[in-house]
Amino acid sequence: MEDDKFYELVELYRNPEHFGKPTKYNCSSEGYSPSCGDKFSVYLEVENNIIKDASFDGRGCVISTVSLSKLCSYLIGKKLNFVDSLNLESIKQLVGIDELSISRVKCATVGLDAIKKISAESNKV
């Protein structure tokens, strides 16, 4: 990653959009990566299978935080099950990075995996 790109991500990381636990949500899930210590909670407000609002809190690195923040923005207004079609490539596109070393893959997908868990739960019901 170019230094400028990383610097830009650090700026987003300092004050990420959709950060903070909302007063209104009806689904939540945890994302955790034991090697890094990234720990996030994701909160969704879902109505008729549409994500009305998405936010998160917790702590993690630049990659995990920015990935989850961008993902929240992207998912608002979409069907909950849409998240099942997303993968590492989708996150890389959202964040705007082409390459990601193996050790950072888990960082990029920790938030996505948490939201996928919510989707999987909703399918069971």
Place this chain on the structure above:
Amino acid sequence: MNYIDVEKLRDDFPILKKEINGNPLIYFDNAATSQRPKQVIDGIKYFYENINANPIRSIHSLAEQATLEYGKAREKVAKFINADPDEIVFVRNTTEAINLVSFSLPFKNGDRISTTYLEHHSNLLPWMRLKEKGVEIDIVNTNEHFELDMDYYKHIPKGTRLVAVTHASNVTGTVTDIKEITQLAHEQGALVLVDAAQSIPHLPFNVKDIGADFIAFSGHKMLGPFGVGVLYIKKEVSKNLGPFLTGGEMIKDVNMTKIVYENSPTLFEAGTQNIEGAYGLGLAIDYLNSVGMKNIENYEKALTSYLYENAKNLENVEVYSGKSKNFLGIFSFNVKGLHSHDTAYLLDKKGIAVRSGFHCAQPLIEERLKLPGATRASLYFYNTKEEVDKFIEELSKVAIKYGR
């Protein structure tokens, strides 16, 4: 820092000539694993080309040679820590060594074990699992300098069977007073297990002087191959232990109604062992002896002081290690406002290899340091002042650009 000729020694480590991301490698992740000298790398090749056979049972010449070399490796390890060869059990690593003790010492409902906040998970989880058997686990706390609460050891709770303690923390660098702890524990009737994975590679170690009952360490952190570690079991204690893994080699006699087990160390080396690993560890010990453990200790002390002295002026950097009276070459830190992974990533771009995250010491990092992770530079005797200078320079740049 004239204890060793570092430039000459560096020639023995082929990997230190590597470039990483266009920069000369600065390998500061020695607490995770050390690099290997060509004497060890070439020696393992020699083993397979000249000695390889399944030792102990076969009687052909090659097998006898393999048996001989396996025995020699055990003697080298024993001599290195001033133990007897039959007190040395080869295992995979420190984790396996400690698990072995946790399985083989017959703990029962109501027994107590103590471990500490400074531990690596390898000296926590094997004990915490024994809670299922009704064993109580005490976690010894530290003061604000990350030194162990010695008052605990002066008044160990009744029923404590085993005191487990690290010799050196892989996060704070703290060197604990295992001699004093062992003495106090023995006076109160408890056995002592020392996790010496972080210390034995770096300083002279004498088990007879310390007196502990079990000592665990890994080969790969002291120039040896991966997959070989050591459990020292004091002779008079070994008879109290039951078998760990059962199967090949570890018996005297077997029929379908009766098994007569071997004595330690054979009792604990079930199945074909990592003979190449033991052989390689022997070569690593030869190398360490040729440099001299006292020289290594002195050199690293000087290099560590040099690092800490230069780190004093760093802006936006928080340091968590080196606060205890005695500490090893560990420098744990964060750039304020930056996750440890991101700091490690930025240093790696300059060829500097450091560790980040929890360092397998999650309770210490999360509960005591209240951090989501830390970045760690850890030194060995082949590191240089120039590498420290470059590290400080690059860390300073990262901290000024990204820190706050």
